Amino acid sequence: MAAPVKSTVDTPTSSVQNLTIGKALNLGLRRAMEADDKVIVMGEDVGKLGGVFRITDGLQKDFGEHRVLDTPLAESGIIGTAVGLAVRGYRPVCEIQFEGFIFPGFDQISSQVAKLHYRTQGKVKVPIVIRVPFGGGIGAVEHHSESPESLFSHIAGLKVVSCSNPVDAYWMIQQAISADDPVLFFEPKRLYHSGALKAPVETAATPDPLFASRVLRRGDAATLVAYGPSVKVCLDAATAAEEEGRSLEVIDLRTLSPLDLEPVFESVRRTGRLITVSEASAESSLTSEIAARVQQECFYSLEAPVLRVTGFDTPYPPSKLEEHFLPDLDRVLHAVDRALDW
Amino acid sequence: MPSPEQWTRPEPGAGPAATAAEPTPEQVIAGLRATTEGGAELTQLLTPEGERVSSAMFDPYVADIDAEALRGLYRDMVLVRRADREANAMQRQGQLGIWVPLLGQEAAQVGSGRALKPRDMAFPSYREHGVAYTRGVDFRELLGIFRCTDHGGWDFQQHRFHPYTIVIGNQVLNAAGYAMGQKFDGKVGGADADETAEATICYFGDGATSQGDVHEGFVWAAVYDAPLVFFCQNNQWAISEPTERQSRLPLYQRARGYGFPGIRVDGNDVLGCLAVTRWALEECRHGNGPVLIEAFTYRMDAHTTTDDPTRYRLSDELEVWKHKDPIERVRVHLARTGSADQEFFDEVQAEADRFAAELRDYCFNMPEPPPERVFANVYAEPSPVLEAQREEYLSYLAGFGAGEH
Numbered sequence: 001m002a003a004p005v006k007s008t009v010d011t012p013t014s015s016v017q018n019l020t021i022g023k024a025l026n027l028g029l030r031r032a033m034e035a036d037d038k039v040i041v042m043g044e045d046v047g048k049l050g051g052v053f054r055i056t057d058g059l060q061k062d063f064g065e066h067r068v069l070d071t072p073l074a075e076s077g078i079i080g081t082a083v084g085l086a087v088r089g090y091r092p093v094c095e096i097q098f099e100g101f102i103f104p105g106f107d108q109i110s111s112q113v114a115k116l117h118y119r120t121q122g123k124v125k126v127p128i129v130i131r132v133p134f135g136g137g138i139g140a141v142e143h144h145s146e147s148p149e150s151l152f153s154h155i156a157g158l159k160v161v162s163c164s165n166p167v168d169a170y171w172m173i174q175q176a177i178s179a180d181d182p183v184l185f186f187e188p189k190r191l192y193h194s195g196a197l198k199a200p201v202e203t204a205a206t207p208d209p210l211f212a213s214r215v216l217r218r219g220d221a222a223t224l225v226a227y228g229p230s231v232k233v234c235l236d237a238a239t240a241a242e243e244e245g246r247s248l249e250v251i252d253l254r255t256l257s258p259l260d261l262e263p264v265f266e267s268v269r270r271t272g273r274l275i276t277v278s279e280a281s282a283e284s285s286l287t288s289e290i291a292a293r294v295q296q297e298c299f300y301s302l303e304a305p306v307l308r309v310t311g312f313d314t315p316y317p318p319s320k321l322e323e324h325f326l327p328d329l330d331r332v333l334h335a336v337d338r339a340l341d342w
Numbered sequence: 343m344p345s346p347e348q349w350t351r352p353e354p355g356a357g358p359a360a361t362a363a364e365p366t367p368e369q370v371i372a373g374l375r376a377t378t379e380g381g382a383e384l385t386q387l388l389t390p391e392g393e394r395v396s397s398a399m400f401d402p403y404v405a406d407i408d409a410e411a412l413r414g415l416y417r418d419m420v421l422v423r424r425a426d427r428e429a430n431a432m433q434r435q436g437q438l439g440i441w442v443p444l445l446g447q448e449a450a451q452v453g454s455g456r457a458l459k460p461r462d463m464a465f466p467s468y469r470e471h472g473v474a475y476t477r478g479v480d481f482r483e484l485l486g487i488f489r490c491t492d493h494g495g496w497d498f499q500q501h502r503f504h505p506y507t508i509v510i511g512n513q514v515l516n517a518a519g520y521a522m523g524q525k526f527d528g529k530v531g532g533a534d535a536d537e538t539a540e541a542t543i544c545y546f547g548d549g550a551t552s553q554g555d556v557h558e559g560f561v562w563a564a565v566y567d568a569p570l571v572f573f574c575q576n577n578q579w580a581i582s583e584p585t586e587r588q589s590r591l592p593l594y595q596r597a598r599g600y601g602f603p604g605i606r607v608d609g610n611d612v613l614g615c616l617a618v619t620r621w622a623l624e625e626c627r628h629g630n631g632p633v634l635i636e637a638f639t640y641r642m643d644a645h646t647t648t649d650d651p652t653r654y655r656l657s658d659e660l661e662v663w664k665h666k667d668p669i670e671r672v673r674v675h676l677a678r679t680g681s682a683d684q685e686f687f688d689e690v691q692a693e694a695d696r697f698a699a700e701l702r703d704y705c706f707n708m709p710e711p712p713p714e715r716v717f718a719n720v721y722a723e724p725s726p727v728l729e730a731q732r733e734e735y736l737s738y739l740a741g742f743g744a745g746e747h
Contacts, residue, residue: 040526066526072565077515077558084465084519087504088527092519104554111509112516119493120505122719156720180722258727 022192024166028173042069043095075105100143114157133189147280153257162186164231171207188229219249222273227253272303304342392674403617409681419448424694446642449668453615465517511553517544521568531629539627549580569626577641582654594636609639610668
């Protein structure tokens with residue numbers, strides 16, 4: 001392996017760049033590849049094209065074809081060979097083009113990625129990151145808008161995270177890559193290029209820990225918990241509620257497995273009301289898990305049942321109907337009303 | 343229609359003898375299959391009768407195998423078979439939860455395993471006890487998997503022998519990735535390839551060839567020119583399904599469709615397996631990989647100790663394959679050429695018996711894993727969630743009082 005190639009993007013020692021989530025991920029990947037020449041990016045169309053969402057744009061040009069691999073079109077192959085590369089000492093970052101295409105790789109993820117460390121009593125580490133653009137709202141055809149994260153958070157041995165803003169995108173992807181455990185990294189695809197979410201990313205800052213949730217907005221009337229694309233929905237709802245004199249607390253989970261629910265418990269003990277928001281179907285999902293854990297830890301603090309605003313228990317509908325399926329500001333506020341009126 | 347058991351082992355008084363003795367069409371076909379010799383393209387250096395046949399292409403790869411080396415291969419196979427039989431017996435006695443017999447596949451495993459250099463890497467499925475032995479893995483370290491006290495405990499880096507993989511075909515992709523890494527690391531080709539280059543070998547069976555992962559492994563290894571030897575032990579049966587259920591084409595011919603060489607070797611010929619695998623590994627180390635080897639062999643015992651082959655194949659088939667036994671042909675060859683005497687064979691047998699006795703003693707005395715093992719090593723990094731679950735459960739257990747559970 002050749003020595004790491006210096007990226008064409010300069011890194012001032014202290015720099016603030018105004019970035020979208022997509023650009024922040026790209027820069028984060030670049031930094032991770034510069035920091036460790038064992039980091040390789042692999043997936044369909046990630047090289048010359050820069051990925052269908054351009055998240056890996058320019059990486060192959062700068063780091064070469066042996067570090068940014070345009071792979072054959074087979075997801076089990078991507079994950080399965082990444083396992084072998086990890087055993088060899090590499091830190092593969094796999095891109096799954098759309099979440100709906102991850103299932104051919106599900107076997108390798110569940111049977112090998114998640115279990116090799118346990119199987120070998122810690123003798124084999126599997127430091128793989130699997131990047132998964134997920135969620136709806138992009139007017140796509142079938143299999144391009146789903147939210148399968150609960151299927152992975154259910155599997156012991158995997159870690160699952162999701163970013164909701166450019167600052168987290170930049171840091172979390174680097175932290176996931178440097179983690180010694182396999183990480184499923186769910187990216188809110190409809191927000192990749194959102195100019196409204198552009199934020200200054202301070203690349204010399206000290207980031208929050210990867211596996212920690214974060215309170216984004218303080219409030220005392222009710223607590224909203226979300227992750228990925230639903231965080232923005234909750235923040236917008238909280239802004240709207242404020243105009244009606246209601247102060248909502250908003251928590252970005254960030255880590256879906258392990259869950260970091262202490263900030264949620266602390267919040268619910270103050271507000272007495274919890275609404276969880278996710279695009280995933282409700283049944284047997286992360287929102288179910290959060291509700292179960294909160295009722296266990298905050299039983300005497302709850303003033304209303306934990307309410308869930310989620311996708312319905314249906315397959316993702318044709319996208320002309322997705323506005324009915326996806327949690328939006330009004331459905332969140334409706335749930336807040338129900339919780340407060342309970 | 344009589345069941346296969348009735349035909350192969352008629353119950354006394356279970357019906358007219360003529361009916362009981364009439365095989366089903368499937369059984370007839372299965373019986374005919376046993377006469378298959380592997381076809382004209384079968385590479386063989388030692389016939390079932392123990393005759394050494396010359397091969398211009400492969401003789402150079404076993405030129406160093408003198409009488410002493412051949413006695414060594416014989417010893418390897420006898421030890422491995424003896425240990426396999428002992429483990430099988432221990433399962434029958436309830437000491438192992440299950441055993442996966444390798445009986446009949448000793449030559450394929452010892453021959454290919456002995457072809458590896460220490461720096462090469464091997465990815466087994468779950469029947470490769472003979473390969474494990476050649477990689478220096480203590481046979482006793484295999485037992486935990488089958489006594490269900492662990493999922494495999496050997497030092498994978500030291501032995502360069504990956505954990506057993508039970509999901510059919512998964513390891514083929516993992517091996518392809520590893521071999522890609524060898525190539526990316528600059529360990530393929532070069533002027534001193536014979537001294538420094540590395541290759542990977544991956545084991546799977548005829549049933550696995552139907553898996554998508556094996557197909558994808560072929561594709562990946564081919565397009566990345568990975569130094570990977572696909573070693574398919576075609577033992578004719580995937581539990582109850584014959585190879586015909588997996589492929590219309592002889593398996594080694596599939597390689598052509600992927601753009602790399604495929605070769606069929608007599609999997610019961612340890613010399614042939616050694617030579618062909620050495621050739622394939624050398625091709626890979628020099629950058630001409632991947633290569634597919636189909637070792638044409640026979641699973642002489644059940645798929646596992648939970649299986650009952652009498653339900654789906656004729657005992658005639660086994661009887662025919664016994665004439666092609668991988669160990670017997672070496673014994674005959676050694677005896678005929680005066681390369682070994684009865685004392686040698688007796689010594690090897692005595693050593694194998696000691697080997698088995700040690701295995702048995704070890705197995706009977708294996709400690710039970712402690713309950714906290716349930717929670718150990720799920721993650722590489724500390725997991726407060728699991729630590730809390732462990733403490734809660736251990737505290738619950740402690741509530742039953744010391745010495746109880």
